[in-house]
Amino acid sequence: METAIRQCPECGIDFSMPAWLYELYRLSGESYHCPQGHKMYTPGALEQARANAVKFERWYNGEVIAVNKLSNQISALRGVITKLKKQLDGKACGGR
Ligand SMILES: [Zn+2]
Numbered sequence: 001m002e003t004a005i006r007q008c009p010e011c012g013i014d015f016s017m018p019a020w021l022y023e024l025y026r027l028s029g030e031s032y033h034c035p036q037g038h039k040m041y042t043p044g045a046l047e048q049a050r051a052n053a054v055k056f057e058r059w060y061n062g063e064v065i066a067v068n069k070l071s072n073q074i075s076a077l078r079g080v081i082t083k084l085k086k087q088l089d090g091k092a093c094g095g096r
Pocket of ligand 1: 008009010011012013034035036037038
């Protein structure tokens with residue numbers, strides 16, 4: 001059986017696991033533990049998590065910009081409505 005040899009970045013211990021199991025962790029992005037119990041991720045999983053964080057940050061920033069735009073549009077519309085109301089009131093009072 002093929003084995004994958006890993007080194008824990010925290011305690012430095014070398015340990016092995018079946019290659020298929022390591023592949024499973026790599027594909028799923030799940031964490032695993034060294035024999036001392038330190039939580040580890042496969043390098044691919046970390047990169048995936050970072051890529052997801054960047055993607056989320058971009059999406060979030062885009063949403064913030066969209067919300068700000070909408071907020072500005074609502075303020076502008078409020079201004080228009082107030083102006084129109086004043087015009088109508090003026091016509092009603094000063095009327096014919
Ligand atoms: Zn460890």
